[in-house]
Amino acid sequence: MYYNGYNVCTIISYQDTHVDKDIFNIISLDNIIFKLNVESRKRVLENAIELFQSNTGISTFDLLYLFHEREQMGSTRLKTRSAIPHAFIAHTGAKVKTNPKNAHGADINMNDVFIILVVLEKTVDWEGADCSDHPVDVVAVCFSRSKRVCLNYVTILNSFMSDSKIIEQIKNADSKQSVYNIITNELKG
Numbered sequence: 001m002y003y004n005g006y007n008v009c010t011i012i013s014y015q016d017t018h019v020d021k022d023i024f025n026i027i028s029l030d031n032i033i034f035k036l037n038v039e040s041r042k043r044v045l046e047n048a049i050e051l052f053q054s055n056t057g058i059s060t061f062d063l064l065y066l067f068h069e070r071e072q073m074g075s076t077r078l079k080t081r082s083a084i085p086h087a088f089i090a091h092t093g094a095k096v097k098t099n100p101k102n103a104h105g106a107d108i109n110m111n112d113v114f115i116i117l118v119v120l121e122k123t124v125d126w127e128g129a130d131c132s133d134h135p136v137d138v139v140a141v142c143f144s145r146s147k148r149v150c151l152n153y154v155t156i157l158n159s160f161m162s163d164s165k166i167i168e169q170i171k172n173a174d175s176k177q178s179v180y181n182i183i184t185n186e187l188k189g
Contacts, residue, residue, distance in 0.1 A: 026114075026115050027140075029176055029177065029180045031115060031116045032116075032117045032176045032180060033116065033117070033118045033119070034119050034173075034175065034179060036118055036121060038120070038124065040124060040125070041071075041124060041125070041127055044118055044136075044139055044141075045063075045064060045085060045141065047118065048116045049063045051116055052141075062089075063089070063143075066088070066089065070085065071085065071127075077126040078158065079162075080161060080162055080163065080167045081135060081136055081138065081164075081171070082136060082167050083126050083138075083139045083140075084139075084140050085139065085141050085142070086142035086143070086153075087144075087150075088145070088146070088150055089143055089145055113142060113149050113150060115140055115141065115142050115143075116143075117139070117179065117183070118139040118140075118141065119137070119171065120136070120138065123135040124136050124137075137167065138167050138170050140161060142154055142157065163186075169182050
């Protein structure tokens with residue numbers, strides 16, 4: 001599978017913990033928050049964390065702190081009105097309660113990566129250095145126990161989400177299913 005010249009399977013398998021899934025299997029219809037109406041980056045992250053928490057034992061405070069810590073190193077916002085906040089959760093010591101299913105009914109191994117896609121109802125100021133020029137409409141929140149695994153997925157998501165036409169299609173979609181179809185069609189293509 002290729003996307004923007006990248007062999008997706010090669011990128012994903014290049015890590016300490018082998019991930020034997022394509023990224024479009026990681027992004028599940030159940031992991032899309034559609035038309036979220038919030039005012040801030042913090043609220044976006046809280047909603048993503050709430051969905052993530054339903055599958056883990058990690059406290060909201062821990063995750064908010066991890067995301068805040070990551071944003072302090074530099075904004076995760078892209079110039080295409082999107083952002084890819086990511087957190088490495090290995091040091092929290094949380095245990096997974098249950099493995100979520102992807103859209104194809106297969107288990108998603110929470111020890112690898114968990115991605116939540118958030119499509120916002122209205123633009124959110126991501127508070128980056130030049131956020132007034134590039135607010136955020138679409139957010140892919142990436143959680144992983146491994147820094148290498150997470151960064152490999154962030155690389156793939158970055159390639160995908162750097163395409164302003166795709167972000168515009170996602171923003172203008174009329175349902176979660178439409179968003180999912182856009183993502184899977186682009187990644188399969």
